[in-house]
Amino acid sequence: MSPRTKERILIVDDDPDVVTLVTDLLAAQGYETLAARDGLEAILDGTARAERFDLVILDIMMPYAEGIGVLNALKAVRPDVPVIMLTAKTAPEDVERGYAWGCDAYVTKPFEPAFLLGEVERVLRANVGA
Amino acid sequence: VTIRRRLQMSLAAIALCACGIALSSLLQSRELEAGAREVNLSGSLRMRAYRLAILAARDAEDRIEPELARYRETIGALEGTPPDVRAELGAASALLPRFAEEVHALARAVREERNARRESEAAFADAVLLQEHADRATAGLERAAATAASRYRARELALFLVATAVATISVREMRRVVLRRLPVLEDGLHELAHGHLGAEVHFGRAPEEVLRLEAAFNVMSRELERARATILEHEAALVRADRLKSEFLANMSHELRTPLTSVIGFADLLRRGIYGPLEPRQEERLDAILRNARHLLGLIGDVLDLAKIEAGKLDARPALVAPAPLLAEVAATLKPLAEAKGLLLETSVPDDLPVLETDAARVHQILLNFGSNAVKFTEQGTVRIRAAREAGGVRVEVEDTGVGIAAGELPRLFRRFEQLDGSGTRRQGGAGLGLHISKRLADLLGARIEVRSEPGRGSAFALVIPERMPTKEEEPCLLERKSASSSSTTIRMS
Numbered sequence: 001m002s003p004r005t006k007e008r009i010l011i012v013d014d015d016p017d018v019v020t021l022v023t024d025l026l027a028a029q030g031y032e033t034l035a036a037r038d039g040l041e042a043i044l045d046g047t048a049r050a051e052r053f054d055l056v057i058l059d060i061m062m063p064y065a066e067g068i069g070v071l072n073a074l075k076a077v078r079p080d081v082p083v084i085m086l087t088a089k090t091a092p093e094d095v096e097r098g099y100a101w102g103c104d105a106y107v108t109k110p111f112e113p114a115f116l117l118g119e120v121e122r123v124l125r126a127n128v129g130a
Numbered sequence: 131v132t133i134r135r136r137l138q139m140s141l142a143a144i145a146l147c148a149c150g151i152a153l154s155s156l157l158q159s160r161e162l163e164a165g166a167r168e169v170n171l172s173g174s175l176r177m178r179a180y181r182l183a184i185l186a187a188r189d190a191e192d193r194i195e196p197e198l199a200r201y202r203e204t205i206g207a208l209e210g211t212p213p214d215v216r217a218e219l220g221a222a223s224a225l226l227p228r229f230a231e232e233v234h235a236l237a238r239a240v241r242e243e244r245n246a247r248r249e250s251e252a253a254f255a256d257a258v259l260l261q262e263h264a265d266r267a268t269a270g271l272e273r274a275a276a277t278a279a280s281r282y283r284a285r286e287l288a289l290f291l292v293a294t295a296v297a298t299i300s301v302r303e304m305r306r307v308v309l310r311r312l313p314v315l316e317d318g319l320h321e322l323a324h325g326h327l328g329a330e331v332h333f334g335r336a337p338e339e340v341l342r343l344e345a346a347f348n349v350m351s352r353e354l355e356r357a358r359a360t361i362l363e364h365e366a367a368l369v370r371a372d373r374l375k376s377e378f379l380a381n382m383s384h385e386l387r388t389p390l391t392s393v394i395g396f397a398d399l400l401r402r403g404i405y406g407p408l409e410p411r412q413e414e415r416l417d418a419i420l421r422n423a424r425h426l427l428g429l430i431g432d433v434l435d436l437a438k439i440e441a442g443k444l445d446a447r448p449a450l451v452a453p454a455p456l457l458a459e460v461a462a463t464l465k466p467l468a469e470a471k472g473l474l475l476e477t478s479v480p481d482d483l484p485v486l487e488t489d490a491a492r493v494h495q496i497l498l499n500f501g502s503n504a505v506k507f508t509e510q511g512t513v514r515i516r517a518a519r520e521a522g523g524v525r526v527e528v529e530d531t532g533v534g535i536a537a538g539e540l541p542r543l544f545r546r547f548e549q550l551d552g553s554g555t556r557r558q559g560g561a562g563l564g565l566h567i568s569k570r571l572a573d574l575l576g577a578r579i580e581v582r583s584e585p586g587r588g589s590a591f592a593l594v595i596p597e598r599m600p601t602k603e604e605e606p607c608l609l610e611r612k613s614a615s616s617s618s619t620t621i622r623m624s
Contacts (some may be wrong), residue, residue, distance in 0.1 A: 015388060015391075015392070017391075017392040017396075018388075018391055018392060018395070021391070021392055021395040021396055021399065022395075024399055024404060024405075025395070025399060025404070028399070028402075028404045061384065088383070088384040088385075088387035088388045088391065089380075089383075089384055090383060090387070091380065091383070092447055092491060108387075109387050109388060109390075109391040110387055110390045110391040110393070110394040110395065110423075110427055111391065111395070112394075112398070113395060113398045113399060113402070
């Protein structure tokens with residue numbers, strides 16, 4: 001659990017507990033985190049500090065702006081930034097739609113912390129490789 | 131005027147004519163009878179006149195008197211005859227006294243032995259006159275009878291023509307009033323038949339019966355329209371309710387998972403020591419929280435799956451699936467569970483398995499259910515996952531060395547909420563939904579589940595997956611699937 005790379009990860013979720021949870025999990029692995037509590041904040045904050053994060057962990061169902069709106073806004077300023085969907089929407093059609101929107105990984109809530117960490121590493125590695 | 135009234139009037143007119151004809155015939159026959167009698171009497175008058183002439187010629191005085199008396203009687207019987215006949219009869223009556231005188235004169239002359247020639251000639255001439263009168267009277271009577279007969283014929287013909295005319299007119303009226311309106315009614319019915327409910331017919335001015343028909347048709351049409359509107363409304367309500375149910379299921383899934391995210395997540399982070407070192411007792415308790423929370427998550431998944439199945443909302447999404455990686459994934463998920471109980475997990479997957487067109491997630495779900503059951507009900511030994519090619523598909527069997535299932539218990543295996551208490555072991559965790567859901571999912575995939583078991587020795591659950599999943603059209607409807615659910619499960623005992 002030694003601090004390693006200093007990749008910054010933007011966490012967008014309207015559930016503050018989930019934000020804390022993911023932040024704690026990622027911080028323990030040495031990642032830096034930014035948080036947005038709803039879609040609008042994510043769009044405003046995220047686009048304003050677009051150069052300052054390397055990965056987005058994004059919820060789908062949020063007030064003010066749904067995940068897809070946030071995804072499009074962020075992709076507009078940072079087309080290359082990888083996105084992991086983290087959502088309680090688990091139906092097969094939801095997963096398909098997530099990938100259709102262009103997410104790099106789709107993790108369903110409740111998630112196994114180890115699994116989420118695995119996906120974060122995989123996506124970041126793939127992005128560096130590309 | 132109503133059709134009924136018109137028909138009544140027509141029938142009455144025809145009946146009246148028929149009565150007229152019958153009455154006329156009756157009268158005619160009676161008059162003809164009387165006429166015939168008169169003609170007969172008149173004929174006998176002629177005959178008597180003829181005999182009088184002969185008697186006069188033979189000078190049979192004593193026989194002439196009674197003959198004259200009968201002649202008079204006959205004339206008397208013919209009273210009330212036509213005027214020309216009466217005139218002839220009157221003339222004959224007038225002549226009779228002279229004739230009688232002449233006959234008596236002739237008789238006297240003969241008695242006195244005089245030349246009776248002159249008297250004889252006078253009497254004969256008057257007898258001939260009498261006969262002529264009788265002839266003319268007879269002819270008059272015959273003429274009168276013929277006139278009467280032709281008059282009757284004309285009257286009957288007239289009545290017959292009137293009756294025929296009335297019948298013809300009433301038939302034409304019926305056609306005008308009823309038949310000509312049938313196409314209007316037919317058009318209205320065509321409108322209805324083509325779904326234009328609420329279409330109306332209008333006959334304009336028409337008899338009461340036709341107007342009642344018009345009103346009844348229009349009421350029926352409006353009622354049909356209203357009924358259809360009601361049905362469409364209900365249909366829309368059903369569609370809405372169905373959509374709400376789907377949305378509710380989706381939302382429930384989301385809403386129930388969200389809080390568990392924090393419960394499991396934070397418990398896991400705590401357990402990992404991210405927030406500081408833990409004492410062994412704290413670790414144990416956190417493990418309990420995690421175990422129960424994950425169990426709850428499993429139950430939520432099962433209940434929602436069942437709700438979706440019951441609502442007919444569960445569908446399969448076929449894609450090309452290579453069996454080997456899928457089985458490796460199932461084994462990888464089961465491995466930690468098996469190891470935690472000290473069980474051996476063996477997999478045997480040959481290289482020649484065909485690629486399947488099926489729903490990988492559903493197959494995964496079923497096999498994981500078999501596997502976790504195997505681990506759950508086995509205290510020591512081995513759990514084996516064995517795949518093999520089978521006619522038309524692939525057979526995957528999950529075999530254990532666990533408690534096994536008694537033969538009598540097998541039929542209950544796939545029922546909802548049923549969990550078997552195998553040979554006195556304590557009740558295991560779970561809502562008893564897993565196998566029921568697996569069965570329903572297998573039906574969805576066109577797959578078959580086979581079970582064999584021996585109490586105390588172990589059980590084997592096999593999923594036989596067809597190479598190609600049946601499409602929606604080929605798939606029997608949900609109700610049929612329900613009734614067929616036991617037949618498609620082959621239960622074999624070793």
